[in-house]
Amino acid sequence: MLSVPKRLEPGGVFDEFFLDAETPRPVYERLAETLRSLQPGELAGGVRAINAALLRRGVTFTVYAEDAGTERIFPFDPIPRIFAAEEWDQIAAGVAQRVRALNAFLRDVYHEARILRENTALRDAVFSSNLYVREMIGVRVPHDVYIHVSGIDLIRDETGTMLVLEDNVRTPSGISYVLENRDVLKRTFPKLFEGYPLRPVDDYPRRLLRTLRDAAPPRSGEPNIIVLTPGVYNSAYYEHAMLARQMGVPLVEGRDLIVVDNTVFLKTTRGLERVDVIYRRIDDDFLDPLYFRHDSVLGAVGLMNAYRSGNVTLANAIGTGVADDKALYRFVPEMIRFYLHEDSLLPNVETFDCTDERSRRHVLGNLENMVVKRTDGSGGYGMLIGPASTAAEREEFARAIEAEPRSYIAQPTIQLSSHPTLAGQDLVARRIDLRPFVLYGKRVDVPPAALTRVALREGSLVVNSSQGGGSKDTWVLGASGA
Amino acid sequence: MLSRHAESFFWLARNVERAETVARVLDVTYTRSMDRFQHDVWANRAWRTALAIGTLAEPANVDTCDAESAFDRCIFDATNLSSIASTVSIARTNAINVRSELSTETWENINELYLDVRAQTIEAVTREGPARFLRRVRDRCQAIEGVTDATLLHVDGWNFLQLGRFAERGYLALRMLATIESLDDPWPEWQALLEMASASMPFARASSHLPASREVVDFVLFDPTFPRSVGFCANEVDAALHRISETPQGRGYTNQAEKLAGRLCAEFNFADVADVLHEGLHPFVRRIRHEIEDVMGAIQGVYFPRIPVPNAPLLPVEVVSA
Numbered sequence: 001m002l003s004v005p006k007r008l009e010p011g012g013v014f015d016e017f018f019l020d021a022e023t024p025r026p027v028y029e030r031l032a033e034t035l036r037s038l039q040p041g042e043l044a045g046g047v048r049a050i051n052a053a054l055l056r057r058g059v060t061f062t063v064y065a066e067d068a069g070t071e072r073i074f075p076f077d078p079i080p081r082i083f084a085a086e087e088w089d090q091i092a093a094g095v096a097q098r099v100r101a102l103n104a105f106l107r108d109v110y111h112e113a114r115i116l117r118e119n120t121a122l123r124d125a126v127f128s129s130n131l132y133v134r135e136m137i138g139v140r141v142p143h144d145v146y147i148h149v150s151g152i153d154l155i156r157d158e159t160g161t162m163l164v165l166e167d168n169v170r171t172p173s174g175i176s177y178v179l180e181n182r183d184v185l186k187r188t189f190p191k192l193f194e195g196y197p198l199r200p201v202d203d204y205p206r207r208l209l210r211t212l213r214d215a216a217p218p219r220s221g222e223p224n225i226i227v228l229t230p231g232v233y234n235s236a237y238y239e240h241a242m243l244a245r246q247m248g249v250p251l252v253e254g255r256d257l258i259v260v261d262n263t264v265f266l267k268t269t270r271g272l273e274r275v276d277v278i279y280r281r282i283d284d285d286f287l288d289p290l291y292f293r294h295d296s297v298l299g300a301v302g303l304m305n306a307y308r309s310g311n312v313t314l315a316n317a318i319g320t321g322v323a324d325d326k327a328l329y330r331f332v333p334e335m336i337r338f339y340l341h342e343d344s345l346l347p348n349v350e351t352f353d354c355t356d357e358r359s360r361r362h363v364l365g366n367l368e369n370m371v372v373k374r375t376d377g378s379g380g381y382g383m384l385i386g387p388a389s390t391a392a393e394r395e396e397f398a399r400a401i402e403a404e405p406r407s408y409i410a411q412p413t414i415q416l417s418s419h420p421t422l423a424g425q426d427l428v429a430r431r432i433d434l435r436p437f438v439l440y441g442k443r444v445d446v447p448p449a450a451l452t453r454v455a456l457r458e459g460s461l462v463v464n465s466s467q468g469g470g471s472k473d474t475w476v477l478g479a480s481g482a
Numbered sequence: 483m484l485s486r487h488a489e490s491f492f493w494l495a496r497n498v499e500r501a502e503t504v505a506r507v508l509d510v511t512y513t514r515s516m517d518r519f520q521h522d523v524w525a526n527r528a529w530r531t532a533l534a535i536g537t538l539a540e541p542a543n544v545d546t547c548d549a550e551s552a553f554d555r556c557i558f559d560a561t562n563l564s565s566i567a568s569t570v571s572i573a574r575t576n577a578i579n580v581r582s583e584l585s586t587e588t589w590e591n592i593n594e595l596y597l598d599v600r601a602q603t604i605e606a607v608t609r610e611g612p613a614r615f616l617r618r619v620r621d622r623c624q625a626i627e628g629v630t631d632a633t634l635l636h637v638d639g640w641n642f643l644q645l646g647r648f649a650e651r652g653y654l655a656l657r658m659l660a661t662i663e664s665l666d667d668p669w670p671e672w673q674a675l676l677e678m679a680s681a682s683m684p685f686a687r688a689s690s691h692l693p694a695s696r697e698v699v700d701f702v703l704f705d706p707t708f709p710r711s712v713g714f715c716a717n718e719v720d721a722a723l724h725r726i727s728e729t730p731q732g733r734g735y736t737n738q739a740e741k742l743a744g745r746l747c748a749e750f751n752f753a754d755v756a757d758v759l760h761e762g763l764h765p766f767v768r769r770i771r772h773e774i775e776d777v778m779g780a781i782q783g784v785y786f787p788r789i790p791v792p793n794a795p796l797l798p799v800e801v802v803s804a
Contacts, residue, residue, distance in 0.1 A: 057586070058578075058593045232578045244582035251582035256484050269488050269638060269726065269785050 014160045014417035016081065016432070027082045027477065030195045035079075035427075038191075043078055044425050046188045050076050053187075059180050061235045074177055075470035077421050078189055081432065081452040082196070085478030091162060091436060092446035094346035095152040097336060099438045102169055102323045104339035106146040110136045110319060115338050122331045124355075128406050129328070130376060131321030133284060135291055139308050141317045142217050145440050148315035149208070149279075151451075154346065154434045156417035163414065164346050165433065167324045167332070170316065171281050174451040174471075175204060175437055176239035181473040199448035199476045205246035207439055207447050208279075212247075214441030215313045216276045223276035226252045226266065230282050230298045240281050254282070259302030262309040277313045284318050326375040326409045327353065350412055354405040363410040364401065367394045370410040371461075372401070385461055387413050416461055419472070421454055431455045432472070433463050448476035483638040487583055489786040490576040491639050495646030497573035498592075501566050502623035503654045503678075504536045504556055509616040510677040512549065518670065528674065531661040532556065535654070535678070538564050541661045553612065554604055566619055570599045585633035588626060595622040642785075644722040649778055652715030655679055655702060656771045665695045665763065672698045684708050699763065700755040712770065713750030719777060720747045726785075739780035746773050 017032075019025045024032040051073055054060075060071040083091070108115055109126055116123040126132055151172030153165045182201050186193065209225070216223035229240040231253050244251035250266065258265050258272065265272035285292045287299040306312045322328065330351040333344045352359040352370075363370055372384040384397045401408045418429035436450040452472040453463035463469040511532040515525060529552045534541040536556030547555075559565045563572070574596040577589055598618065607615045627647065634640045658678050662671065672695050676682040685693070685701050688708070705711040720743040724731040727740065735741040749770070758766045 055597065056590055056594055058581075058589065227582070232575070237578070238581075241578075241581035245584075250484055250487075252484065253486070256486055267485050269483055269485055 012158060013415045013429070013431075014156050014158055015429070016156070016417050016419040027084050031080070031082065031192060034192055034194065041425060043189075043422050047076065047078055047422060050078070050184045050188050053184060054180065057180075059176070059238055061238070075456060076181060076184065077430075077454055077456075077470050077472045078185060078192075079420050079422060079427065080185065080192065080473040080475050081419055081434075082475045083477065085476070088448065088476045090345065091154065091434075092448075094162070094164075094344075095154075095436050095438050096444040096446050097340065097342060097345050098152060098164065098167065098332065099147055099150050099169070099440060100444055101332065101336040101339050102150075102167060103145065103147045103440060105335045106317070106320060106323050107144050108339070109322065110139065115335065118338075119331070119334065121353075122328070122334070125325070125327045125331070126322060129322050129325045131284075131319075131325045133319035133322070135304065135308075136317070136319035140310070142215055142310070142313050143442070145215060146317040146320050147323070147438075148211055148215055148317075148440050150316075150438045150440075151435045152438060154436070155349075155414055156434075157414050160417070162346055162434075163349050164332070165349060165414075166326065166329060168435075169320045169324045170283065172435070172437070173236040173239050173281070174435055174453075175449065176236075176242045177471050178437075178449045178451050178474065179204060179242070181471060185473045196475060197477055197479075199478070201447070201449035204437075204447050204449045205243055207445055208243065209247045209249075211439040211441035211445065212277050212279055212313075212315055215315050217310055217313055219276065224266075224274055225249045225277040225279065226275055228252050228254070228257075228278050228280040228282055230286070234281070236281060243279075249279075254286075254297065254299045257300035257303070259300055259306050262302070262306045262311055264300065264303065264306050264312045275312060277315060279315050284321060287314075287318065321376075326373055326377070327355075327406065329409070349414060352410045354401050354408045354410065360401065360405055364398055367398060367410075369413055371413050372397050372408055372410045375407050375409055383462070385413065388459075388461070413461070416455075416463075419452075419454065421456070421470075421472075423456075428458070430458070431461055431463065434474070450474045450476075483583070483642075485786055487580045488638065488642045489782075490579040491583075491642035492646040492781070492786075494573050494576040494580070494592075495643040496650040497569040497576070498623050498626050499647050499650040500564055500654065501569040501573065501595075502620050503651075504564060504566055504569070505616045505619040505623070506680060507532050507535045507658075507678045508553065508556055509613055509620070510674060511552070512612050512616070514674060514677075515549065524670075531674070534661055535657050536564055537562050538657065550604070553607065557602070557607065558604060567599055570596050570619075580639065583639050585629065587629045587633050591622060591626045591629055595619065595626070598622070638726065641722045641726045645719055645726075645781060648715040648718035648722070649774060649781075651710055652712045652719070653771065653774050655710060655712050655715070656767050656774070659699070659702060659767050660764065660771075662763070665699070665759070667695065669695075675702070680710055681708065696755060696759070699758065703758065704750060704754065713747075716743070716746045716750050716774075719743050723781075737780075737784045739777060739784045742773065742777045742780050746770070746777060749773075 017024055017028050054073045054076065060073050105115065116126060147169045149172065151168040151174060153168065154162050155165045156162050178201055212225050213223055226249055227240055227244040229237060229251055231237065241251055252266060256267050258267060264275040264278070266275055280287065282298050286296040288301065288304040289296045289299065290301055291304040307314055307318065330348065330353065333348060336342055336344050352363050354360045354363060368386045368389065370386040374382040377383070384393060416431035416433060419432045420427040421430035432452050432454045434450055434452055436446060439445040439447065452474045453469045454472055455461060455463045455468070456470045457468055460468065511528050515528060518524070526546050529547050529549060530541065530544045533539070533547055533552050533555060534544045536552070555562055555565065557566045560568055562568060574592050577584060577592045581589060602615065630640065630643055658675055662675060673682070676685050676698060679702055681702060685698065688701060688705065689697055701708065702711055704713045706713060708714060721731050723740045723743050727736050729736050735744055
């Protein structure tokens with residue numbers, strides 16, 4: 001019999017599983033019972049089988065900086081994370097609100113810039129952002145949708161409140177793990193599912209396809225949709241291939257494209273074929289060597305002109321990065337008020353702007369309690385976690401902040417909530433976050449398919465796959481309220 | 483379909499076919515050596531034959547070798563593009579390229595073959611017994627062939643697989659025939675040839691009496707019902723080309739690849755073993771080999787982009803446990 005520890009971690013951290021020392025939270029009661037009924041070693045044995053299956057299926061990502069592209073599986077934890085219907089529906093409403101506001105903001109900053117006239121601090125942040133793409137000023141994008149696909153990272157603080165940690169509105173990845181995790185857990189531990197009415201995740205590719213069809217430029221006939229990948233060496237190539245395969249659309253590299261008369265074509269065995277919608281998983285910088293990085297071979301020459309002519313839709317639009325520049329994050333509640341006339345459903349984490357002298361002094365004086373992030377960074381690279389840092393690291397960040405205050409923000413270290421996680425044969429408490437994915441076609445759609453990442457190292461607060469994180473299947477219960 | 487995907491399908495099939503053939507040639511040579519090679523002369527010749535096929539070398543240019551060095555060159559040597567390690571790795575790289583077009587079963591079979599081969603060393607293969615490992619490679623290659631037939635739409639991607647598979651198969655059969663010294667070679671040589679070409683049983687069924695070498699040549703080159711004869715392969719290549727261009731086979735051509743493949747078919751439809759022997763076995767084999775090479779070159783020119791498909795080295799794979 002596997003014992004579920006009574007209390008996985010002492011105070012100061014919100015426990016997702018347990019209400020108090022004795023009792024699991026209501027949604028976890030059934031799962032706790034099932035876990036207690038398992039034979040010792042059953043979970044560990046299953047996980048070994050799952051890891052072997054993931055390797056066989058090639059569900060791998062590439063770790064940069066290690067020896068030229070090491071393929072790794074993203075470790076899978078078999079203890080699912082569960083949301084009751086009402087809680088999930090609140091989260092979904094919260095992230096949908098955020099994406100609507102961020103989209104309205106992008107429409108605004110690339111056209112009238114109304115909000116920038118009212119808020120000079122925001123104006124300075126936008127115009128100093130290296131993610132603000134001047135080539136997009138005045139460009140109308142189909143249906144005014146910029147953020148077709150996004151992933152909003154949420155964490156739960158010590159009090160149990162869900163906070164938005166960051167918005168990812170460029171090319172967020174991770175959905176393939178959501179789909180794979182559900183599939184392998186079903187096959188390996190069917191017992192865990194007993195008594196839980198789950199919302200399915202496997203219709204995500206269909207919902208994505210609908211979103212992309214909605215995004216097509218107005219033109220008669222069925223739109224020709226493609227997925228554009230940087231290629232087989234990209235860390236998320238598996239995901240690109242999986243989505244293309246499940247949507248039944250071609251997986252294309254830049255060298256398969258040619259732009260003629262501001263129209264994008266595919267090079268096929270039957271000649272050129274017109275393209276209408278590109279779900280691109282390539283950063284702005286690499287899309288078109290004529291406009292952006294001249295040394296890029298990943299995009300297509302002339303793509304930007306075709307885009308500006310309205311002949312092809314890019315999902316996401318070019319220039320969305322300014323909306324997830326970390327220096328703009330603290331303004332999002334204001335954007336929600338300004339564009340939607342609503343209060344934020346999901347609060348932000350308190351954030352210090354290093355360009356403001358008083359805030360900067362506060363940050364530099366309290367580095368050991370702060371998390372410092374580069375404003376244009378992502379993927380957990382270039383971060384300082386104050387409580388886990390050495391004096392030398394803090395010194396280095398302090399110098400960097402002084403030198404380029406615009407490039408850094410700081411936040412108090414939030415103790416992420418913990419969740420039982422398998423380590424060897426035992427269940428231990430590990431910190432988790434949540435990334436729901438938001439689709440925006442004719443309307444905003446939040447599929448019940450979120451990624452829960454878990455920091456596998458004890459006490460670690462970093463959940464990124466590139467930094468020793470793993471993932472869990474995430475269950476949303478009950479009939480869909482959306 | 484994307485030209486780049488078409489090219490990857492073609493190379494995927496060629497490399498799987500070659501891995502299967504090299505595994506079979508090594509297996510046949512190895513198992514025959516266990517009770518038949520009391521004489522060093524025979525053993526030497528047999529391993530040289532295996533090495534010639536497994537490195538795509540002219541038989542005359544292959545040095546004497548033993549089992550271990552033949553295994554090393556034909557299974558593990560990454561500089562030999564026909565070794566099992568190389569072909570399986572190139573096949574997988576191409577499979578990754580067309581991952582979005584493959585069925586799950588196809589991809590998993592290729593990936594599992596790769597993971598198996600990658601984990602091997604000459605010591606491990608020897609310990610396990612070479613025949614077991616080689617058999618596994620063959621089984622997996624045949625599973626890939628079967629599962630592609632059973633799970634892919636029989637449209638462009640599958641047609642390019644057929645092209646690669648049959649072009650390579652015919653080509654390798656000619657490589658095997660080239661290792662025969664003359665029609666007067668003793669029967670065991672012919673029997674080895676039949677086994678390497680996977681023709682032993684089919685030939686036994688098709689020939690009713692004690693066969694002669696001439697009949698083996700006839701069978702391996704011309705038999706229209708044997709799915710590994712060169713003529714059968716030429717016909718499948720021609721048929722796949724016409725399916726791709728959606729034109730009827732046997733009534734002219736619409737591009738250079740069809741023109742050359744059609745001629746090659748005619749050669750097999752309107753010649754027999756007497757013509758071959760009249761021309762001379764080796765000159766005939768050499769000429770047809772060049773013609774198949776020309777067909778493959780023409781396919782490249784007609785359908786594939788002028789950008790090469792990456793033939794990557796083996797990527798290290800490790801399991802990171804939680």
